[in-house]
Amino acid sequence: PAHSVFARGIAAAGGRFVCVGEPGAWAGRWPWAGPAPADPPDPTGTSFGAVLVFDIPPKGTNVTLSEVLEQQRDPITDIAAERGQAPDGAGDLVTADDAGTLCLWSSGEEFTLLGKIPGSGCTCSSVALWNGIVAAGYGNGQIRLWEAGSGRIRAQLSAHARWIYALDLAPLTGKLLSGAEDSFVHVWKLSRNPDTDDIEVQHCHAECVTDTQVCGARFCDPAGDTFAVTGYDLSEILCYGPA
Amino acid sequence: MSARTLPLLFLNLGGEMLYILDQRLRAQSIPGEKARKGERRTVMNDIISTMFNGKFMEELFKPQDLYSKKALRTVYDRLAHASIMRLNQASMDKLYDLMTMAFKYQVLLCPRPRDILLVTFNHLDAIKDFISDSPGILNQVDETFRRLIETYNPLSDGEFQLIRQTLLIFFQDMHIRVSIFLKDKVQNSNGRFVLPISGPVPWGTEVPGLIRIFNHKGVEVKRAEFTTAGNYVTPQREGSFELYGDRVLKLGTNMYSVTRPVETHMSGSSKHLASQAKENIAPNPLAKEELNFLARLLGGLDIQKPAGGDSGFRLNLFTTDEEEEHAAQTRPEELSYKVINIEATQEPARRAELSRILGELDVAEPRPGSAEKGEDLLALMDGL
Numbered sequence: 097p098a099h100s101v102f103a104r105g106i107a108a109a110g111g112r113f114v115c116v117g118e119p120g121a122w123a124g125r126w127p128w129a130g131p132a133p134a135d136p137p138d139p140t141g142t143s144f145g146a147v148l149v150f151d152i153p154p155k156g157t158n159v160t161l162s163e164v165l166e167q168q169r170d171p172i173t174d175i176a177a178e179r180g181q182a183p184d185g186a187g188d189l190v191t192a193d194d195a196g197t198l199c200l201w202s203s204g205e206e207f208t209l210l211g212k213i214p215g216s217g218c219t220c221s222s223v224a225l226w227n228g229i230v231a232a233g234y235g236n237g238q239i240r241l242w243e244a245g246s247g248r249i250r251a252q253l254s255a256h257a258r259w260i261y262a263l264d265l266a267p268l269t270g271k272l273l274s275g276a277e278d279s280f281v282h283v284w285k286l287s288r289n290p291d292t293d294d295i296e297v298q299h300c301h302a303e304c305v306t307d308t309q310v311c312g313a314r315f316c317d318p319a320g321d322t323f324a325v326t327g328y329d330l331s332e333i334l335c336y337g338p339a
Numbered sequence: 340m341s342a343r344t345l346p347l348l349f350l351n352l353g354g355e356m357l358y359i360l361d362q363r364l365r366a367q368s369i370p371g372e373k374a375r376k377g378e379r380r381t382v383m384n385d386i387i388s389t390m391f392n393g394k395f396m397e398e399l400f401k402p403q404d405l406y407s408k409k410a411l412r413t414v415y416d417r418l419a420h421a422s423i424m425r426l427n428q429a430s431m432d433k434l435y436d437l438m439t440m441a442f443k444y445q446v447l448l449c450p451r452p453r454d455i456l457l458v459t460f461n462h463l464d465a466i467k468d469f470i471s472d473s474p475g476i477l478n479q480v481d482e483t484f485r486r487l488i489e490t491y492n493p494l495s496d497g498e499f500q501l502i503r504q505t506l507l508i509f510f511q512d513m514h515i516r517v518s519i520f521l522k523d524k525v526q527n528s529n530g531r532f533v534l535p536i537s538g539p540v541p542w543g544t545e546v547p548g549l550i551r552i553f554n555h556k557g558v559e560v561k562r563a564e565f566t567t568a569g570n571y572v573t574p575q576r577e578g579s580f581e582l583y584g585d586r587v588l589k590l591g592t593n594m595y596s597v598t599r600p601v602e603t604h605m606s607g608s609s610k611h612l613a614s615q616a617k618e619n620i621a622p623n624p625l626a627k628e629e630l631n632f633l634a635r636l637l638g639g640l641d642i643q644k645p646a647g648g649d650s651g652f653r654l655n656l657f658t659t660d661e662e663e664e665h666a667a668q669t670r671p672e673e674l675s676y677k678v679i680n681i682e683a684t685q686e687p688a689r690r691a692e693l694s695r696i697l698g699e700l701d702v703a704e705p706r707p708g709s710a711e712k713g714e715d716l717l718a719l720m721d722g723l
Binding site for chain 1: 447450452495496497498500507511512514527531532533534536540541543544545546547548549550551552553554555557560561563565567568569571
């Protein structure tokens with residue numbers, strides 16, 4: 097049966113792996129209507145939401161499929177690796193899916209699932225991981241910050257009025273960049289309060305890309321002083337920097 | 340991309356086409372001339388019943404990739420000619436331009452990806468209004484309505500966003516300027532749509548501005564606010580996804596009226612024309628295959644040929660014949676749709692098969708023995 101399979105989400109982990117998100121499909125029939133059944137009708141079919149782990153050799157082109165992680169029942173939307181220093185037990189990889197579920201992994205010969213943060217039904221479209229803080233952007237315009245180690249929510253930002261397409265992190269400063277369909281790009285500053293161990297968030301800057309639905313946003317330097325933006329129907333990449 | 344996009348694309352574009360045809364048919368008729376009103380009704384009924392043909396809908400709803408722009412344009416060519424009405428190439432081009440830009444606008448401005456379904460329902464509600472006095476056709480439309488609800492209501496937001504993205508890719512780089520959009524300030528003079536940063540947020544989204552901090556026990560310990568140029572408010576209520584109901588969303592409702600003629604402007608900036616030129620020049624080997632299949636399905640190759648040109652009539656999308664002629668001559672080469680005409684009736688075997696399909700598509704009112712005819716058609720299609 098006709099179905100399209102394409103990958104969403106890619107990240108390098110553990111110094112030698114590349115992880116790629118797969119929406120997954122039944123080997124047999126295409127589930128046309130209704131939610132995916134709890135038990136696949138064809139036992140040899142793969143379930144939805146798989147993460148393919150590829151082992152990249154230091155030399156040569158012999159890339160092998162090391163593992164398939166199948167913990168998420170919904171198509172994978174994004175994958176992010178730890179960009180800073182992971183606290184003990186926090187894991188170094190996070191995967192997100194259509195239902196908003198986040199999975200935390202520890203990479204290695206065999207990837208270990210450390211924890212699952214259940215979604216609330218809203219798609220998590222973009223995710224970033226820094227110093228044990230998971231930053232997740234959702235289809236309803238919200239950004240949530242989670243403690244990677246405990247899986248607890250630490251901050252909730254009513255950030256955008258539309259679907260968030262992109263999140264990026266500047267590892268040197270903890271700046272977070274968010275871009276959404278509402279034409280806005282926001283820069284936030286994440287930090288940890290050394291006394292309370294609370295995660296603090298500050299809004300630094302807002303940019304409105306007039307009449308453009310922002311599809312991509314990335315910092316151009318590790319400190320987050322400049323960033324680039326792309327949008328639907330836009331044949332240019334817009335770069336923003338300090339005046 | 341999503342394999343469930345084609346039904347939504349077809350139905351919404353079809354809906355826009357009917358809005359425009361209805362407006363032009365009313366504008367072209369002379370007040371008091373009863374014959375014209377009957378003609379308009381017949382044209383609308385013929386097109387709508389062809390569009391919602393059961394077998395065609397079944398094929399349409401099968402998971403598949405979107406047709407190419409050329410193939411889809413030919414479908415609407417056939418559809419627009421499913422009655423005694425005739426359109427010149429220039430008028431058909433203009434019709435298609437208006438249809439596609441209108442739906443592109445609706446897809447782009449949908450607050451939530453799921454709201455594309457509400458846009459579709461708006462079109463169907465209006466179509467039901469057009470044929471409210473033909474119970475047979477009304478039944479066909481309701482059937483499709485139910486099929487839409489069954490197929491799409493259970494989909495997740497992520498799946499809808501994928502559908503939306505598939506549609507946006509289809510419409511990418513189309514910047515034809517439509518005067519009704521320019522006048523209402525929803526489109527800029529460079530052809531891009533205005534995206535408002537004020538108004539109600541989508542259902543399920545919070546008005547931007549609040550930051551909430553929680554401690555390690557999950558207790559909220561701090562609140563902060565930030566401001567932006569946007570001016571958003573909370574929405575009143577959610578639109579209905581049932582067979583009947585208030586859709587709330589205005590996108591997809593009829594924006595044309597007899598007093599607002601619609602023009603399109605063909606000139607765009609050169610870089611956009613260049614990218615479109617590339618697409619038209621490269622031959623698509625699959626296009627012919629798709630078109631054959633569609634031709635078989637619709638079978639609508641000149642169903643009612645006007646006897647000696649008397650019983651048919653020509654609809655003009657422009658205000659005068661001279662304007663139409665001028666538009667045909669001045670349409671930029673890059674924007675021509677280069678419609679492929681396939682004479683599927685040349686082979687005698689095909690002709691026989693097509694006439695049988697024709698017979699099936701002709702009738703909107705239920706007839707005795709039509710069930711057997713349906714089985715014949717299915718066997719026919721399997722054999723093709």
